[in-house]
Amino acid sequence: MNALLEDLLNKHLAGSDLPLDPGLLNELNALLDAATSVKPGPSEQAEGPRTLDELYHTLWEALNILGDEASPVAGNGDIQGAILDAADKLNKACRNIVLSEQKTLRETVHLKTIQSVAKAGSWDVPATRDLSDVQNYWSDELFHLLGIDPATTKITYEQYIELVHPDDREFMKEEVNKAYMETGRYDVEYRIMRAGDANQQRIVREIAEVVKDKLTGEPVSLIGVTIDITDIKLAERAIVDANIELRTLFNTMNEVFFSVDLEHNNLLQISPACTRVYGYGPEEFAKDPFLWFSLVVDEDKKAAHESNVRLSMGEITQVEYRIRHKDGRIRWLLIRMWPTLNVSGKLIRIDGIASDVTERKEAESALANSELKLRTLLENSNDAIVIINKDLEYTFATESIGRIIGYAMEEFVGTSVLNYIHPDDKGVISHSLFSLTNKPDAPLPFEVRFRAKDGSWVWLEGVATNHLGEAVIDGYIANFRDVTDEIRYRKELEDANDKLKRTNAELDRFVYSVSHDLRAPLGSILGLIDFTATETADDDLIQSLSMMKSSIEKLDVFILDILDYSRNARLEVKRTPVNFSALLTDIRNSLKFTSTGNSHVEIRINIEEDGAFCSDKSRILIILSNLIANSLRYYDPARPDPYVEVTVVAGADGALINVKDNGIGIHKDYHPYIFNMFYRVSEKSKGSGLGLYLVKETVEKLSGDIQFTSTPGVGTEFKIFLPNP
Amino acid sequence: MDSNSFNYEKVMVVDDAEIDRFLAKKVLTKHAFAREVLPVDSAVNALGYLSENQENKDALPDLIFLDINMPRMNGFDFLEEYKKLPESVKKKCIIVMLSSSLLPEDRELAMNNPYVCQFLNKPLTADKLKEVVNP
The missing domain is CATH 3.30.450.20 (PAS domain)
Known part of the structure; x- marks a missing residue:
């Protein structure tokens, strides 16, 4: 290789595995070789540029130097043109490399950002028999998600499993096995413990795929994504809980919730409480959109209709009306409704709550009734x-x-x-x-x-x-x-009462003085008759005088009886302690001087008293003296031992008086009449016919009771009970 | 009749009814109850007599039969006035009420009077005289 090029490449591209087109390099090599002299490159000045962009510029600079007049590369214009062309090509190639590099870089950044935002980490596990010691690939986000430091942690499958919640580990392993053996993939949710801390649980969703060798079909690795779905899960659970609560509320509340879609005349929902409130279930309301209105009682249909009018104007509406429950009872409902209008102002939906307010209404009406009642009462x-x-x-x-x-x-x-x-x-x-x-x-x-x-x-x-x-x-x-009238009546009554009392007292005095005035001359006559009888020995005269005497005595008794009657009828009962012994002694003494008292009837007296008995003495006197006098008058001359026996038992509980004789007795035919006024059994009767009448009247005045038994030839017995008041 | 058998020397009968005075005198004399009966026709006259003779012990009666019902001054009125007479009079005279009244009140009122020693119902008879206390 041309030294210059080699130097250049070494200088700028050392350690870089940039995929430079070998053809281009060869061409460049040849071109440089053709050049005669080579100077040390100025590129020496630029130490350490490493980026592709810088490389490109350096190269470009170098090539420019090559084309320069002072260039160490000498040559003709053709060579220079060829070098320029080659440099242009190199330039283009470099630019493509840079762009592609930039794209890769951007994608890496994007991937990281996506993982971080999505809280999704990715990983790659080589498929080997022994997973315990095999280095895995875990993305940065996965480290973050697991809460562990990549520098201090061995990145193995076993390490990972340790971070999985103990309860979920077996299930996890099973899923992995299944994916290898059968399914080729899995999608599961399980819990992890961040940094192995049981208090930092997170819920993750993991999706993984087994990558297989294209030729052999053998698993090469398992690649997966692990997403932290804790927040989503919690939100989901909250939503579920809220939904359950709402549903419970919806089902159990006594209020009926309902929503109606008016565009399609469709009941969107109605809560089950309608069964309680209306007696009809949700399905019945769903079937008949007008059921609710048909249940409204006729008198209140107008109110129900008016509420619909208000709703159609977009007003939140509240209405009370009565419905007829399925069980026949009338119930009061309070309905609150919220309308929804569309953009053109048409009512398209109603949401509402209906509650049974019968009890409140009844209480109100009871209150109103009782108020009205009270007012009416007061006013009238x-x-x-x-x-x-x-x-x-x-x-x-x-x-x-x-x-x-x-x-x-x-x-x-x-x-x-x-x-x-x-x-x-x-x-x-x-x-x-x-x-x-x-x-x-x-x-x-x-x-x-x-x-x-x-x-x-x-x-x-x-x-x-x-x-x-x-x-x-x-x-x-x-x-x-x-009470003006009452007081006047009362005063009149009091006056009349006073007058009556005065009259009564006057009458009493009158009766007393009349009886005295009548009796006094009789007494005188009797005295004279007695005296005259002692002065003569003439039997005829004595007999006449005796008849006169008995006649006058009869008249006297009569007057006395009338006096007693009058006093008993008019005088107040005056209660004092009664001494029966003294009373009977008096009676015995006063009877001695009457003709009846002269009889040889024995008066036997048995008294048992403790002084606790109180009654009206003068009235008891009337009772006893009349009964005893009767026994003396009607004694049986045929008996050798005529007697009358008075037995008294008196105490705090009352007095039992028993007057019993062995006189002539009364035939039972006369029993019903003996207490009648002026009733006399026979012409021979010596009394006034007032005696027993008076006894009975007097006993009654003392709130007592009198019974008698009598048999002719045996005798008569009176039994009297007087209460102690 | 033996002069010694007289119960009382002098008995006064105060009664407005002539027949009762007559009868009393007859009965008292006949049964030798009194040697001398002094009938007086009114309570006023009786009081007059007693008061006139209050110093003359012999003239005062030993016993007085006193009626209740009399005009102007009745027997109880008499007793009120009698109370005022000197002790010498009251000591000598025994008073027996003699009335036809059967009112228990009258009897009670009479017996509660300290000067009345007995209450008798008319008419006066020999039997009743036997009841009268002896001097």
Whole structure:
């Protein structure tokens, strides 16, 4: 080779394996050889240029030198022209080399950038039996992805496997084996541990292909791409979770979500809650686009229609209407809808939520009803309710005050309580205020005279309560009603009662004095008859006197009975402790002086008492003396031992009185009548016919009970129970 | 009749009814209850007599039968005034109410009076006289 060329090439292209066309080099060699003298090249000045661009320039410079007049290459113009041509060719070849080099470089840069951006590393494993010690090719990005330093790590398949998550290693190896044996490729996802750290897990997707020898078909190597898909996976999982949540929400919420495509009149979606809310499933709504509207009750169809009109104008719309649930019940729905209009302003889609608000509606309507009820009650009540503030001004009054005191609510509110109260009742107001202040929890009844609008005085009766502590009321609540008539009636009643009491007392005095005035002369006559009888021995006269006497005695008993009757009927029951022993002694004594008392009937008295029994003494006297007198009157003369036995057991629980005789008895035919007024069993009866009637009346007055048994020829027994009140 | 068998020397009967005064006098005399019966027709006159003779011990009655129902001044009114008489009078006289009243109130009122020692119902008979306490 020409020394010059060799020097040039050595100088500039040493170590470079640039694919210079050998033909060109040969041509150049020949041309240079033809030159006579060779100078040391000026290219010596340029030390170490290595890039192809620089090489080209150096060469170009050198060739220029060759063509120069002072060139060490002497020759004629033809040779020079040929050299120039050759240099041009060399130039072109060099330029192509440079361009191709640049392209390769760019592609390498691109590949690196792509790998880095895509977080995808590539690798190449030679196919050998023993993978443990074979050097692999790992791209820079793969090192980055695995988090290891290429300088300190042995790049082997085993090293790689160690970075794979322990749980995924077997599966990985299997996939590789399968690719070698059968499939020729694989595409798997598994986990790696960055830098072997279990806390730095990443998820990767790996796609690999087995490269085979074209001639033998034997595997040469396995080439693959490993992509970090951790972020994608996490995002995917988040999306899946969100979707599951949304789906759950969609399925379980009581609200019905729906979307309607109006261009195609197509139900895009409706959530399963529709089965609960409407009673119809999603498929039924999908089948019939007008189902929802047909369920709206007729009265509310207008409202439903109007909401559609608003939607078509692009307004977000809210509407409440009633539907008939499949189960027949009427339900209230609240529907909120968002319209979507297309560019020409046409409604193309509605998204909405329908919720069942029946309970709220019912509660509202119950509230409204109860409010209405309350207002109606208040307004139609005979009672009025007012609120009085601490300055004694009315701050509120129900309409009903109009009926009671004639004032309209407006003219009444704001005025003072004291304007209306009767002067005599103003003390009641100050008393009431005192009481309400000192006992704020106690409702205070009141009764005052109140000046009505027409000037008349109206009696108001009511209750006042202290609500000064409650901000809403801040005063006293008084509810009252007109009791003017009641008070008048009450007064009239009281007057009448007083009058009656006076009349009663007068009557009592009258009965008393009449009976006394009637009895006094009878007593005198009896005395005289007795005396006269002792003065004479004339039997006829004595008999006449005796008949006169019994007649007068009968009259006397009659008067006494009437007196007792009158007193029993009219006098109050006066209860005091009853001493039966003393009472019976008195009776026995007073009977002694009557004609009946003269009989030889034995009066037996058995008393068991502890002093705890209380009753009306004079009435018990009436009962006992009448019963005993009867036993004495109607004794059986045929018996040798006539008696009447009075047994009394008295205590805190009441008194049992038993009056039993062995007298003539009463035939059972007369039993039903013996207690009747003026009833007498026979003409022989000596009484007034009032005695037993009086006994029964008196027992009843004392809330007691009387029973009797009587048999002619055996005797009579009365059993009386008197309660101890 | 033995003069010694008289229960009382002098018995006053205060009653507005003439028949009762007459009867009392007859019965008291016949049964030798009193040597002398002094009928008085009203409580006023009875008080007048007692007050006039308050110093004359012999003139004062040993026993007084007193009616309740009398015009102007009744038996209880009499007792109110009697209270004011000197002890000498009250010590000598025993008062027995003699009435046709059967009112328990009357009996009670009478028996609660410290000067009344007994209550009898009219008419006055020999049997009832036996009940009257002896001096």
